[in-house]
Amino acid sequence: MYDTKWKSNFRRKLLRWFDDHQRDLPWREHKTPYRIWISEIMLQQTQVATVIDYFNRFTKRFPTVSTLAQAKQEEVLKLWEGLGYYRRARQMHAAAQIIVDQHNGKFPTDFESVLALPGIGRYTAGAILSIALDQQLPILEGNTIRLFARLMTMQSDPRTTNNQKALWEFSESLLPRKRCGDFNQALMELGSQICNPKRPKCLVCPVNNLCMTSVKGLQEQIPVASPKVKYEDLLEAAIVVNKQERILIRQCGPGERWESLWDFPRYTLTQEPEAETHAQLLLKQLKKETGLSAELSGPLFQMKHAVTRYRITLQCWKGAGVTGRLKKTQTPTRWATLGEIEEMPMSVTGRKIARKLKSL
DNA sequence: AACACGGGGCT
DNA sequence: AGCCCAGTGTT
Known part of the structure; x- marks a missing residue:
């Protein structure tokens, strides 16, 4: 043949x-x-x-x-x-x-x-x-x-x-x-x-x-389909921490998704308990990573997106009344204005959050 | 051989 | 809600 x-x-x-x-x-x-x-x-x-x-x-x-x-x-x-x-x-x-x-x-x-x-x-x-x-x-x-x-x-x-x-x-x-x-x-x-x-x-x-x-006439049978990947649902939270006109952002490190890109501080939430619990949890994580204390008002908004094999619901929270000094973190972290963020390579969801903030 | 890695277009 | 896309590198 x-x-x-x-x-x-x-x-x-x-x-x-x-x-x-x-x-x-x-x-x-x-x-x-x-x-x-x-x-x-x-x-x-x-x-x-x-x-x-x-x-x-x-x-x-x-x-x-x-x-x-x-x-x-x-x-x-x-x-x-x-x-x-x-x-x-x-x-x-x-x-x-x-x-x-x-x-x-x-x-x-x-x-x-x-x-x-x-x-x-x-x-x-x-x-x-x-x-x-x-x-x-x-x-x-x-x-x-x-x-x-x-x-x-x-x-x-x-x-x-x-x-x-x-x-x-x-x-x-x-x-x-x-x-x-x-x-x-x-x-x-x-x-x-x-x-x-x-x-x-x-x-x-x-x-x-x-x-x-x-x-x-075997077009629908060939090629034989590969076993399909199943999606997993994930709940994540991003925090917008303001200080004057500046916002806290961090650069994703090796082993993380979006390595080398900038993103808002982001955490995975295990399940869906009370909103109150989430806020406390997020504050603790934020404090642990950055040394900063804040209050949380939110969630500000939610967005859904899919990456690799995850369907992610992302809750965006707003931090206020920030106190404390930014400590040395594992990955580069800094305060940036919305204008500066515009010029930096961001994760797509990070970019969406930034755009949303600009419109608020 | 199985996974991780992103995001969007199209049905 | 799935499937698919001018794949590569790691485990």
Whole structure:
């Protein structure tokens, strides 16, 4: 079934389709390794539509490896604010400095060196070098997993180790000799525009007659779904502690969610006892961490959000009548005005709280 | 092999 | 309310 003739048909039809149907995307304008790198990191687990504005702002401010390498981490994170998976930004910044130090400021062009950079795994290394330099390297990610699973009529969970291995091999076996970058992009474009998860558009698919899943009508069965993650409900509280015009904020440390980002003092509440108890609990935590005493009026407002596998209800409290001196804390902590907070990289909920305060 | 890591778009 | 998204790194 996947003989030489099948493959050459597949390549030809896919590339022809791509020539006519590829979207205009900013990282497709000039395909340098640097620009493809930025786009690929941003696109990890993040949809194209979300990335476009971030990519344009980021490459405008940091057009080259060395401009990125020289930047303060705060500024890099600020441009990343809202994108999520902030480790991507920190690792990319670190990688830029490695490229300056160890590769003479030129983005490396051999697979092993690229793979060795922080934040770059097998997919991203292959994507950068194939798309920017047309190197013959396979890719495998969300779109292609689904596409290949259907082409192969894979009857078991494509995310198991064994099936991943088979999918990588399939991806490699499909590569054309030339136009590898276009080919890899075409695979992903087809996966996102035609071979989508729900109700794939097989009627207009350029390779529908090469796809046994389409021929047999098994689109809803393949790919086999992975076991689903269950959400856990969490109750958290954030405290807005005012002193004159300034508000207490802290920088999240290693091991915490939102590492390196700024946030309001935040605590997890075990269950939902009396509001009175919560207030006392929060005050005790605040005192313990910062040495500050305060009164609590609130909750001011509530918001719901989801991160990773948690559904979080966040109660925002307001502290008043602050006394005591801010002691040395485990993580950087400081008093900042709303104007200063605007300029700092914040967690998304921290940003929402700040905006809300501004409107009050 | 299982988890942690974010947030938003879409059904 | 789920599912999904141009994944990587750690345990």
